[in-house]
Every structure is written in C-alpha cells, then in structure tokens.
Amino acid sequence: MSPNKIILFSSIFALLLSSCASYKPQVIQSEQIFKEGQVPFQQCHASTIQPIGKDSLLAAWFGGTHESNPDVVIWSSLYTKGKWQPPVQIADGIIVDTRYPSWNPVLYQYPTSDTLALYYKIGPNPREWKGFVKYSQNKGQTWSVAQQLPEGILGPIKNKPLTLANGLILSPSSTESKEEIWKAHMEISLDQGKTWSISNIRPDTSIQVIQPSVVQHSDGRIQVLCRSKENKVMAAFSMDQGLTWGPWQATNLLNPNSATDAIRLKNGLFMIVYNPAVAGKDWWEGRTKLHVATSKDGLQWKDVLILEDGVKNDEYSYPTIIQDPKGLIHITYTWNRKNIKHIVIK
Structure with a gap:
C-alpha cells in the first residue's frame, strides 16, 4: 500500500474514532404507543419495531389477560404522520381447534424484498412452543395465513435477524428445556428464509443463555449478546459467519x-438496552431500571442514557432497538405490562 493511501486510511480511522468518542445520544421523543382504554387487553409484553418506508414504523407485541393465558394474541400499531394508530390484532394462537397463547413477535424484512415477515411463537409455555411466520405484501396492513416453521426451527426468539452483505440471514434463537436448561443457537438461511440450518452456540458448556441479539464487527466477526443466568450479559464470537463459535x-x-x-x-x-441489576429471588426482580450503553468492542460497555429509574414492583423490560434509514434510533419496551413505550434517540 502506498504511503498516501496509508495516511488516508489512518485519517479516516482517526476521524471515526473521534466521532464515536464525541457521540452523546439524546432522547428527542418519548411516548406510549396506545392510550388507556384504547385496547381490550389487560397486559402486554415483548415488543418489536420495524421501519416501514421512509417515515413510518410498525410495532408489534403480545397482549391478553396475562402472559401464558390462552387469550394472548399478537397486536400491532402503525406509526405514520407523527402518530401511532389504534392497535389491531394480527395473529393468534389457534391451532386446529385449540387456542394457545402467542409469544414474542419479531418483525423482519429482507433488504431487497418487499415482503415483511412476522415471526412469533405459539404454545403453552417457552419449553413447548413452536415457531410460526406470517407475511405481508402491503407494509403490515394485511397478513397471510400463519405457517409453522420446519420442525426444530423456532425463528428469531426475541431479537431481529441480521442480514450479511452476502445475503446470509443469521436468526438469533434459543431453547428452554423442561429441565430449565437454557441454550442459544443461530438459525441460518442462504435462501431468504426458505430453508434453515442450525448452529449451536457452545452447547458444551454449563453457561446458560437465551434470547441472543446478533451484531457484526467491522472486521467481519459475528457477536451474540445474551440474557443469562450468570448475572452478566454474556457474549460469544464467530469468525466464520455464525457456523462455529468461540x-x-x-x-x-x-x-x-x-x-x-x-x-x-x-x-x-x-x-445495547438492558436492565442494570442482578437476579432476585423471583424472575421479575431487577427490571425497575432500564439503561442504554455503548461500546467499541462489544465487551466493555459504558452507560450513556437512563430510560427508566423505577421503584419496587415497576417493570421496564424486553427492549428492542433499531436505527432507521435517517439515522434515528428507536427503542420500544414493556412499560409495567400496561403499555409499550417508544423512545427516539439521535
């Protein structure tokens, strides 16, 4: 490489580092997606959000009497012209003539496709649920009939798939056994989600993790960040596009x-958006505060925003985060199981 090119790349790298170091995110919008009395359900949880076109967003979540009740279905709301529209039901848990609860919707769109996918789970609990998908050709206005995913494929368990530059889809997933053993895996598609293969993430260890999010580093490495039973957010890296893991x-x-x-x-x-606490005696403890942190390497993080600083019995949980085509960052999360909150950061 010529000396001039080395100087150019060094200057660009220094500029990027300077830009990152000076970046201080700011909340520019904070709102609840629906109004009290606007919905028929008592509780809601596990939201997902997707840009729709240039200026619209689509959010989805599950709602019903309470988590795991058979009346829990998938709801969505469209954000357009600066306003969230009244929520509508877009999926349920009816299989043949039996109704089960619905769980953890994830909206995903392949970059070169006009088809929007809604992945979600149906089953009595996370140990026995099955993966399902619906498709929309009109930006979430209407949806296809539900299709069950192939046996053993659950779909993205909570967080969005990552699409690599070569078109490979990495769908972060996990399982919870009847023995309460947690394991993470990656579901990989080479054909835009028509078929899938599974890459287990370190099943040979005693580390128990679920609900990965997946990111790619500038050097091509793939990283997952997981909820765990270890009192820490756990990470693993892949050097071969998710096939094997460190x-x-x-x-x-x-x-x-x-x-x-x-x-x-x-x-x-x-x-990352996370709850800065360790596990309590009950599973819901530790969800009263919600923070945003940034990192250069994916392992050492620094808090940059406090989204919620609640008190005992508050619950601010299950965040999801995206960056839209304009560069704005959108976060949605469960607000005391009574609403879904939408935060915009620049």
Whole structure:
C-alpha cells in the first residue's frame, strides 16, 4: 500500500474514532404507543419495531389477560404522520381447534424484498412452543395465513435477524428445556428464509443463555449478546459467519435474568438496552431500571442514557432497538405490562 493511501486510511480511522468518542445520544421523543382504554387487553409484553418506508414504523407485541393465558394474541400499531394508530390484532394462537397463547413477535424484512415477515411463537409455555411466520405484501396492513416453521426451527426468539452483505440471514434463537436448561443457537438461511440450518452456540458448556441479539464487527466477526443466568450479559464470537463459535465471555454489563437487545450503529459504535441489576429471588426482580450503553468492542460497555429509574414492583423490560434509514434510533419496551413505550434517540 502506498504511503498516501496509508495516511488516508489512518485519517479516516482517526476521524471515526473521534466521532464515536464525541457521540452523546439524546432522547428527542418519548411516548406510549396506545392510550388507556384504547385496547381490550389487560397486559402486554415483548415488543418489536420495524421501519416501514421512509417515515413510518410498525410495532408489534403480545397482549391478553396475562402472559401464558390462552387469550394472548399478537397486536400491532402503525406509526405514520407523527402518530401511532389504534392497535389491531394480527395473529393468534389457534391451532386446529385449540387456542394457545402467542409469544414474542419479531418483525423482519429482507433488504431487497418487499415482503415483511412476522415471526412469533405459539404454545403453552417457552419449553413447548413452536415457531410460526406470517407475511405481508402491503407494509403490515394485511397478513397471510400463519405457517409453522420446519420442525426444530423456532425463528428469531426475541431479537431481529441480521442480514450479511452476502445475503446470509443469521436468526438469533434459543431453547428452554423442561429441565430449565437454557441454550442459544443461530438459525441460518442462504435462501431468504426458505430453508434453515442450525448452529449451536457452545452447547458444551454449563453457561446458560437465551434470547441472543446478533451484531457484526467491522472486521467481519459475528457477536451474540445474551440474557443469562450468570448475572452478566454474556457474549460469544464467530469468525466464520455464525457456523462455529468461540467460548462464552462475560461483558461488564449486569443482567438480572432479563432480555436485552443490541445493534451496531452507523457510526460504528455498538448500542445495547438492558436492565442494570442482578437476579432476585423471583424472575421479575431487577427490571425497575432500564439503561442504554455503548461500546467499541462489544465487551466493555459504558452507560450513556437512563430510560427508566423505577421503584419496587415497576417493570421496564424486553427492549428492542433499531436505527432507521435517517439515522434515528428507536427503542420500544414493556412499560409495567400496561403499555409499550417508544423512545427516539439521535
């Protein structure tokens, strides 16, 4: 490489580092997606959000009497012209003539496709649920008949798939056995989701993790960040596009057995939304605070925003995060199981 090119690349790299170091995210919008009395369900949880065109968003979540009740179905709301529209039901848990609860919707769109996918789960509990998918050709206005995914394929368990530059889809997933053993895996598709293969993420260890989010580093490495039973957000890396994985590593982020979500920003930094606590006696403890942190390497993180600073019995949990085509960052999360909150960051 010529000296001039080395100087050019060094200057660009220095500029990127300077930009990352000076980046201070700011909340520019904070709102609840629906109004009290606007919905028929008592509780809601596990939201997902997707850009729709240039200026619209689509959010989805599950709602019903309470989590795991058979009346729990998938709801969605469209954000257009600066306003969230009244929620509508878009999927249920009816299989043949039996009704089961629905769980954890994930919206995903392949970059070169006009088809929007809604992945979700149906079953009595996370140990016995099955993966399903619906498709929309009109930006979420109407949906196809539900299709069950192939046996053993659950779909993205909570967080979005990552599409690589070569078209490979990495769908982060996990299982919870009847013995309460947690294991993470990657579901990989080479044909835009028509067929899938599974890459287990370090099943040979005692580390128990679920609900990965997946990001790609500038050097091509793939990283997952997981909810765990270890009181830390756990990470693992792949050098071969998710086919094999290195050992689990603890990040410096606390984890109270609660979901997280992470993305790589356009400026090169990684951003995660998480509950900064350790596990309590009951599974819901540790979800009263919700923070945003950034990182350069995916392992050492620094808090940059406090989204919620609640008190005992509050629950701010199951965040999801995206960056839209304009560069704005959108976060949705469960607000006391009574609403879904939408935060916009620049």
